[in-house]
Amino acid sequence: MNRKELAEALAKKTETNNAGADRAIAAFIEIISGALKKGDSVSLVGFGSFEVRKRAARVGRNPKTGAELKIKASKVPAFKAGATLKATVNGAKK
Numbered sequence: 001m002n003r004k005e006l007a008e009a010l011a012k013k014t015e016t017n018n019a020g021a022d023r024a025i026a027a028f029i030e031i032i033s034g035a036l037k038k039g040d041s042v043s044l045v046g047f048g049s050f051e052v053r054k055r056a057a058r059v060g061r062n063p064k065t066g067a068e069l070k071i072k073a074s075k076v077p078a079f080k081a082g083a084t085l086k087a088t089v090n091g092a093k094k
Contacts, residue, residue, distance in 0.1 A: 046084035053078045
């Protein structure tokens, strides 16, 4: 499912128009991105949580030449699924 299909499904589910649903999705993404940028996590009980994880600096290898290269430490966004979402995906009712 892409963003357009998600907006259409949201519009149908909430009985609104596609433009309004797309604005809601954009706002949702902006809010979560802003919270993660500040270092906060966002928890949606039953669905999951968005958080920032730190990735340590490491030495990598260029697959073409085999030369070593240094990879800087970074922060990466991560999602951890909640119990209800996991149960839904696995077909169990929770």
